[in-house]
Amino acid sequence: MGIVLGPNRYGKAEVRLVRVARDDAVHHRITDLNVSIALSGDLAATHLSGDNSAVLPTDTMRGIVYSFARDRPVGEIEEFALRLARHFPAAYEPVHTARVRIQAYPWDRIDAAEGPHPHAWSRGAGTRYAGAVCGPDGTQVVSGIEDVTVLKSTGSEFHGFLQDRYTTLQPTSDRVLATSVQARWRHTGTEADWADSYAQARATLLRAFAGTHSLALQQTLYAMGEAVLAEQDGLAEVRLALPNKHHFLVDLAPYGQDNPGEVYYAADRPYGLIEGTVLRDDAPAALPELPW
Numbered sequence: 519m520g521i522v523l524g525p526n527r528y529g530k531a532e533v534r535l536v537r538v539a540r541d542d543a544v545h546h547r548i549t550d551l552n553v554s555i556a557l558s559g560d561l562a563a564t565h566l567s568g569d570n571s572a573v574l575p576t577d578t579m580r581g582i583v584y585s586f587a588r589d590r591p592v593g594e595i596e597e598f599a600l601r602l603a604r605h606f607p608a609a610y611e612p613v614h615t616a617r618v619r620i621q622a623y624p625w626d627r628i629d630a631a632e633g634p635h636p637h638a639w640s641r642g643a644g645t646r647y648a649g650a651v652c653g654p655d656g657t658q659v660v661s662g663i664e665d666v667t668v669l670k671s672t673g674s675e676f677h678g679f680l681q682d683r684y685t686t687l688q689p690t691s692d693r694v695l696a697t698s699v700q701a702r703w704r705h706t707g708t709e710a711d712w713a714d715s716y717a718q719a720r721a722t723l724l725r726a727f728a729g730t731h732s733l734a735l736q737q738t739l740y741a742m743g744e745a746v747l748a749e750q751d752g753l754a755e756v757r758l759a760l761p762n763k764h765h766f767l768v769d770l771a772p773y774g775q776d777n778p779g780e781v782y783y784a785a786d787r788p789y790g791l792i793e794g795t796v797l798r799d800d801a802p803a804a805l806p807e808l809p810w
């Protein structure tokens with residue numbers, strides 16, 4: 519019996535990059551990113567003997583992110599993720615595979631008296647995501663959203679579930695349904711109108727959440743994923759993680775009051791966590807190292 523080095527990777531996580539595009543002295547556009555890079559390849563020597571000759575310092579990766587952002591506009595985050603992911607295996611012989619994850623935080627122009635302010639911003643809701651892998655088995659891209667909180671104040675039921683002596687949950691034919699959407703969708707190719715695909719997927723997810731009369735969050739999850747795939751041929755697979763943000767009706771009987779679905783306690787934990795994948799049955803497989 520021996521002890522060996524197993525799978526490993528390393529990189530710089532959470533490089534915070536704010537890129538200001540100055541159309542003129544006062545009219546700006548901003549991009550606010552959180553970039554993480556992970557490389558794998560010939561890394562046995564550093565682990566086994568501390569020989570760092572094949573190790574590109576993570577500090578250099580940080581520098582590359584900032585330098586690439588200066589060279590030319592970052593563009594859509596999928597584009598930037600691909601540009602970075604392709605660079606590392608091409609530029610450094612010991613690097614076989616690069617994984618890049620990017621979160622983009624939205625900033626909305628503040629409504630000023632004269633209209634949208636040219637350079638003052640307020641942080642928007644939700645985060646956009648892109649991930650790319652580039653290695654010997656190919657290149658793939660995934661896009662997504664996270665922290666988009668949605669709620670329906672009716673149009674949601676939950677009943678007919680398995681019951682035993684531990685069951686206390688009452689079946690309901692009308693409840694509040696709320697979740698914070700984390701969604702990922704995998705592209706079949708590496709070229710697309712990323713902005714348009716993103717806007718469409720985001721809108722479709724929200725429309726499907728709103729439009730599905732829910733008998734379970736699981737059913738809503740499938741409907742959301744199915745709707746995104748039905749609208750975009752260039753997507754192979756949608757993965758969703760939906761925390762069930764429970765809203766409990768408050769018992770007002772002690773105060774001599776009824777509560778016909780008006781006063782709720784919004785619990786933050788524990789929460790049900792509903793996760794699932796919706797995919798085309800003929801979809802090519804995802805690369806194992808794709809950073810979802």
Ligand SMILES: O=c1[nH]c(=O)c2[nH]c(=O)[nH]c2[nH]1
Pocket residue numbers: 676687733734735736762790
């Ligand atoms: O939509 C739901 N799915 C569940 O699996 C579940 N479990 C639970 O307690 N409430 C709910 N709601």
